[in-house]
Amino acid sequence: MRGFNHLPLILLFLLLFALLPFLPLGVWRAFLLDVGFFVLLFTALALSWDLVARTGQLSLAHGAFFGLGAYGAGLLAPQVGTLPALLLGALVAGAGALTLGSVTLRLHGLYFAIASLAFSEVLRTLALKLPFTGGPIGLPVPPPFAGTWPLAAYYLSFGVLLLATALSLWAEASPFRLAQAATRQSETVARVLGVRVVWVKLWSLLLGSWVAGLAGGVYGMKTLFLSPYDAFSLGRAVEALVIPIFGGLYTTLGPLVGGAVLVSLEQALRLWIKEGYLVVYGAILILVILFLPRGLVGILGRRRG
């Protein structure tokens, strides 16, 4: 079945991260679990961006969905508990996606990108001004399950990635992939072929926003604090798109490999090079983008879809 070509590798990846807390990592265990947490979280965010990118839409709103989920979950967690808060946060992000999509999805390429960026700015401004968000001072967030389970944040992050992977695999293996690919390659032709282009784009955006919202919710519970500039940062949106480009666009394995390599690489470089590590990090990014236009996954064979 299409999309499942790399299934053994994907399952191996997930298995490795599922078992990470139980591996004999010695003194590095806690550090690697922290790094693992952010690998899982940003990889999930990247997969959610890739889901939208498969329709040809360059979304810069993933920072906004991430922030909506983070604030939604952060505000609701003290009242309703961890899991309901995360789910409601994802729904808030979904509502944001519907709002954005209904207004802007008829725009193409860069126009949509600019509109999605403006959407992020509007939400950041709202988070700064609204009375219940904590404004510019920020919002304290309780840890998951009131801190009773040390591995809670890690496995919540793993759960978000699992969901993102499942959605991505489904999108790759189902006819939905064809609709996405047709929309990406030529909307006009896709319409002639009977593809409901706006519907495909809206669903992709909605699925992506749910995952991004969940990722944001878990992020807030790990960092215990949210501020508008952090939660709605353009940096998150850029991270979400760099990882799939680095790993391989329009695939499930690409963002998984890209996330694991990029996030770990950045952490490792910061340990080895105290100052100016970003120069090396940037150079590696540029080299990969220049010489591996299909990303790291391109090495494994011809790109599909």
Next chain:
Amino acid sequence: MRKVVGFLVLIAGLAWAQIPLKVGVILPLSGASAVSGKAALNGIQLAADEVNAAGKVRLELIVVDDGTDPAKAVPAFTKLMTVDKVDIVIGGLASGVTFALSGPVKQYGPLFLVIGAASSVVEQAFEGYPLFFHYHPWDYHNVAAALQFFQYLNREHGAKKVAILYEDGPFGSAGIGVYKQQLEKLGYQVQAEPFKAGSGQFTAILTRFRAFAPDILYWIGYDVDALPIATQARQVGLRPKLIYGAPPSWPIGFEKNPLSNDIAGMTAWLPTVANPQSRRFVEAYRKKYGEVTEEYMAPMGYTIVNSLALAAEKAGSADKNRIAEALAGLKMPTPFGLLSFKPSDTGRTKYQGFGPEIWFQFQYLQGSRRPVFPKNVATRPLRYPGEYYLR
């Protein structure tokens, strides 16, 4: 041969008498707060060299970069605690990042010596944590120090109107409501408007301020805003009697620009501060780095390491609890004045180092920053009105 053996025994004895301290340092060496972070690290390393040369305490610094980002800071801190196995951590510069570290700090329980993190949200986060030593004043101390200056301007110079231009991020917007209220209580008319952080576009707001005709133009933002505000105020014909800024750091070389003349601001330290510890720090810094810094985070880092070494010496031990006990009772002269710890004003944290007394006002006069208020630290009289009004 006997002499050689004797010498070796002496060296071994000296090493044995030293108190070895492994100290984690977590600072923003990249990201938005990197300038302050690097300045702090320079001060920390300078003090560590001096302490090691003195021979009573042997400091081993393990430095990690928090990236001014919680996602980078949390793993970096965890590494310090579990891989490097440090018991003492110096860090906590940016408030948001420090808040994110509150969970891991409580989990691992180090002696945490905090260099920055002025937001009182951080004070709430560390409430009840017994090994939290906060050196930097809290945000309400900053407000108190600035208000004292405004009270003086109102009383001595008859200033009545303040136009506040504040950036819409946490730095500029936190406490703006309190500022307004307090200024009005002092008898000021206040008009406040936010601007988008880093936008560099102020003409619309400054034009509106012109109709208000303020005595004081007060901007709360970052170093990148200083020059555009000075330029655009002139362009729109705004003539306040005092331009007063409160960025965390000022643009490098700003003093060389004629537009900086008579602009005032607040800081905790300048190289021209005349106390002996400050002079000693400036000389040592120049000797090690070949330049003079104006970033107050450098002497703050220097102060933290010196106080830690002195506390370890007094405790006669590398045990974090005994060091904390000694630190709590410490009274030490520093470039900022006397350091001693007492409970914070709200009572949330037990060990607060400096308060509003370390802040003072300066003015750019003839190409350098000169303390002008309060009177006990002033080296020059305040020029009021400034040349931007007189032109």
